[in-house]
Amino acid sequence: MKKFLYTLIFTVLLGFLFTGVALAQDNTPPTDDEVNAVAHKLYCPVCESTPLDVCPTEACRDWRELIRTMLAEGKTEKEIIQHFEAQYGARVLAEPPKEGFYWLIYLLPPAVILAGAVILFRSLKEWTKPKAAAPVSSGARSESSSSEKDDYVARLEAELKKQK
Amino acid sequence: MFAEFGYGILVVSFLVAIYSVFAAVYGATNKSAAMVESARRSMLLVFPLLSLSAAALIYLLVNNHFEVAFVYEVTSRSMPTYLKVTAWWGGQAGSLMFWSWLLAAFTSAVTIRKWDRDIEFLPWVIVVNAITLIFFLGMVVFYENPFTRFWLVGGNVEPHMFAPLNATLFAAPDGNGLNPLLRHPGMVIHPPMLYLGFVSYVIPYSFAMAALITGRTDDRWIRLTRRWSLWAWLFLSFGLVLGGRWAYDVLGWGGYWGWDPVEIAAFMPWLTGTAFLHSVMIQEKRGLFKHWNMILVILTYSLVVFGTFLTRSGVLSSVHAFANSPIGPFFMAFVSLTLVVSIALVIWRWPILRGETEMKSMLSREALFLLNNLLFMSVLVICFWGVIFPLVSELFTGQKVTVGPPFYERATAPIFAALMFLMGVAPLSAWGHSTVQTLGRAMWKSAVAALIITAILFVTYTQNIIALIGFFLIALVLLVTLQEFWRAARARQRAQGENFLTSLSRLMGRNRRRYGGYIIHISMMLMAIGILGIEIFQKETQGSLAQGEQLNIGGYTVEYRELASWDDQGKGVNFTRAVVDVYEDGIYLGELTPRIDYYFDSQQNMTIPGNRSTFRDDLYILLVDWQPVSSMGATFKIFVNPLVNWLWIGSLLFLIGIIFAAWPDKDPAEEPVRAARSVRQTNAAD
Incomplete structure (x- = not known):
């Protein structure tokens, strides 16, 4: 008896679950916004550099309809994107997948920039190393600044005087 | 004939x-x-x-x-x-x-x-x-x-x-x-402006090469081409801005910049050009970094030719690439050849390009300018690699990939933030020498005020952390820059006994480049407000409406009223124009008329948005599709683009700033300040 009850409850729950899914599918056809949200993450396989959600061509319209159908079938965004990638290659993704050769696009710029920064700071340190006590022959622009006074104003006033 | x-x-x-x-x-x-x-x-x-x-x-x-x-x-x-x-x-x-x-x-x-x-x-x-x-x-x-x-x-x-x-x-x-896209007034002047910018950068480059070849490597070449570089920068900037406006008006995707390879092609020389604009000042004032300025002007020239190559050779097929042609290899050869020869010249003249003074402080203005250069170069590296990576990938893996906005936005956003911070700090630093104390003293008031503004925005406008960081930096730069105007004008007022406005205008007139530069900094911040607004707060929705139906977005209600389609044989265009009524919180604001123009001769569509623009936001409506039969249903895509108008206002101020800085005048301050050393250098070169 107990067993029967459990089975009954289980069946009913399962039934609810399925009808629930079915209801969700029937009642809410994907909106344009849901379609666009997925399409925005994909790039038109024909007209390069154009996101699928804004591409005006007939082909892209069909692809958006495909997304709508897939959404209606209950496919997730990830599945749809995977489908497009499998079908048309990595170019439909907004940026290359993080794998293999494609890592280069993500790693090279930071490496170069870092190298640049290191070189710059090394040279800066080199240049600003306090040389022997003798003052370096400075540019005509560097004004002597008394420490107690706002040296900005001093500098400015000196410049103004020069212009008079 | x-x-x-x-x-x-x-x-x-x-x-x-x-x-x-x-x-x-x-x-x-x-x-x-x-x-x-x-x-x-x-x-x-x-x-x-x-x-x-x-x-x-x-x-x-x-x-x-x-x-x-x-x-x-x-x-x-x-x-x-x-x-x-x-x-x-x-x-x-x-x-x-x-x-x-x-x-x-x-x-x-x-x-x-x-x-x-x-x-x-x-x-x-x-x-x-x-x-x-x-x-x-x-x-x-x-x-x-x-x-x-x-x-x-x-x-x-x-x-x-x-x-x-x-x-x-x-x-x-x-x-x-x-191509109908090119029939827009913005597009009629956008290419000539870009080309003017491109071409005028050839002139500073030619002077730099002349200086290297003749061995006269004082900063005469820089002084001679200062105005040229400014005008070149003006045209290039104007071309970029016009391109953005054109995209916003006719490309129908609700944005102004899509990180398209061809946009980047024009943006890259702008980056080196901007770095050059800053770093020549170090050479003029302090006689430092002569090698670097040469390299920057060479890079700019190469990128100009490279940019023309990208747009013209069809090597990257993109929305702009209207043509494919056999000229690609020649362009490549020319770019490589000129680059190699120019760099060889720099190396040949390396010893006589030494700096005339020493760097004294890591926080001096010249050091900060150098940091600015590093940041601009970083953006360049990202852009360059992003543009050519699809080709590299195709070459090595046979697979062409897309490098789209997410890549560029993620990579460049922190650098742009750092540039903004630098824009707030650098104007306060002194040539030759600054310390944390002097900088702190000069900027603490602005920093505190910027924090207060950010706090107010946090309470009243947004809790988005990136937006708040952005707004803080914008407020900081604006305050620091305005304070610069204020302090200098006050100082002059005290010294000369003029009234404040006279002081301010004379001060600016005497230092066109400095204050033109500050105007440009302010305009950049206005543009940044627009960019933050549209990038972070943009809302969009799309829906098919029957007559009388409504769509709601961001407080606006858009009601579809009617649609008409007619041929204009004289112009060779079919116009399809929808009329929608716009309400905000129940109050009628007016009608908008998004339309699609179909050009018979080229068989192409042009999507013209209906746009209602205010300082707060743009309501930007596109007609996506319609049913031609009696039911007259239509599909609309609607964007709310907050603050985007500040981008265009900033652009206008930006132009004013450059023209102010570049305007020819007989400025006594123009005379070389380092005359003595220049002469010495010239003699040495002879």
Whole structure:
């Protein structure tokens, strides 16, 4: 008896679950916004550099309809994107997948920039190393600044005087 | 007749340019002033010659000479005359010729200046400009000839310049017509502006090369080309801004910048150009970083040619790439060759390009300028790699990939934030020497005020952390910059006893570059407000409406009223125009009319948004689709773009700032401040 009850409850729950899914599918056809949200993450396989959600061509319209159908079938965004990638290659993704050769696009710029920064700071340190006590022959622009006074104003006033 | 004439003149100008190179080199190496003068005059001749050739082409364009292939491709009978004229730069061949014509004009302008004390530069300036011109003219003469005509040969229509055997001229009854996207007023002036910017950067480069070749490596070349670089920067910036506005108005994706490879192609020389603009100041004031300035101007030149190559060779097919052509390899060769030769010259002259003083402090203005350069270069590295990576990938894996906005946005956003911070700090630092204390003293008030503003925004406007960081930096830069105006004007007021406004205007008049620069900084911050607004807070929705139905978005209600579709045979366009009523919180704001124009000749659509623009936000409505039958349902895509207007307001102020800085004047402050050292340097170079 107990067993029967459990089975009954289980069946009913399962039934609810399925009808629930079915209801969700029937009642809410994907909106344009849901379609666009997925399409925005994909790039038109024909007209390069154009996101699928804004591409005006007939082909892209069909692809958006495909997304709508897939959404209606209950496919997730990830599945749809995977489908497009499998079908048309990595170019439909907004940026290359993080794998293999494609890592280069993500790693090279930071490496170069870092190298640049290191070189710059090394040279800066080199240049600003306090040389022997003798003052370096400075540019005509560097004004002597008394420490107690706002040296900005001093500098400015000196410049103004020069212009008079 | 006109085609042969135009082409003939083109060939003659090509030959004259070649002659001027030889004459200039001979004149310079044999100290023959007469030969240099001959080179100068032949260079002066190229511009009127090319103008004649251009006049012939324009005649053909305006008078529907569809036997000329270029005319057939870019015009049609229904186009108004002004568009037929501007179609000159609407296609590959014409735009390369346009490039050459501009370069000839600029070179002429440079060669007729008074040369007295810089006469040793003259031949080499001519050589560099002429070689660039020869390259572009060569493309036009041999590969992309705008005067090529159609011939009927044994039943086939073939394009040739001159009549093949037994051929008759063939003229189509009507032309293809210009790509409708290019018929927008913004697009009519956007390419010439970009080209003006591109071409005017050739001039500073030619002076830099002349300085390297002659060994006169003081900063004379920088002083001579200061205005050129500013104007070049003005045109390039203006071209970029116009491009953004054009995209916003006609491309129908609700944005202004899509990180498209061709946009980046124009953005890259702007980055090095901007870095150059800052770093030349260090050389002028402190005599430092001469190598670096040379490298920057060389990079800018290479990127200008590279940018033209990207847009013109069709190597990256993108929304802008309207053409595919055989000129790619030649462009590549030219870019590589000029880059290698220029860098070789820098290395050759390395020893005499040493700095004249020492750096004294990591926080001095020159050090901060250097940091600014590093940041601009970082953005350049990201852009360059992003643009060429699809090609690299195709080469090595056979797979072409897309490098889209997410990549660029993620990579460049922190760098732009750092640049903004620097914009807030650098104006307060002193040449030669600054410390944390002096900087802190100068900026703490602004920093506190910026924090308060950010706190207010946190409470009233947004909790988005990125937006708040952005707004804090914007507030900081604006306050610091305004405080700079205030302090300097007050100081002058005290010293001179003038009233505040007189002080301010005289101060600015006397230091055009500095205060023009500050105006540009302020305008950049206004633009940043717009960019933050649209990037972070943009909302969009799409829906199909029957008449009388509504869509809600961001407090707005959009109600579809009616739709009409009609042909305008005179213009060769079918217009489909929807009328929607816009309400905000129940209050009627007015109607908007998004439409789609279909051009019969080129069979292309153009999507014109209905846009309601305020300081707070833009309501931007696109007509996506409609049912032609009686039901008259229509699909709309609606964007709310907060704060985007500040982008355009900032752009306007930006132009004002550059013009203010670049405006010619007799400024006593222009005289070299490091005169003594310059003389020493010149003597040493002699």
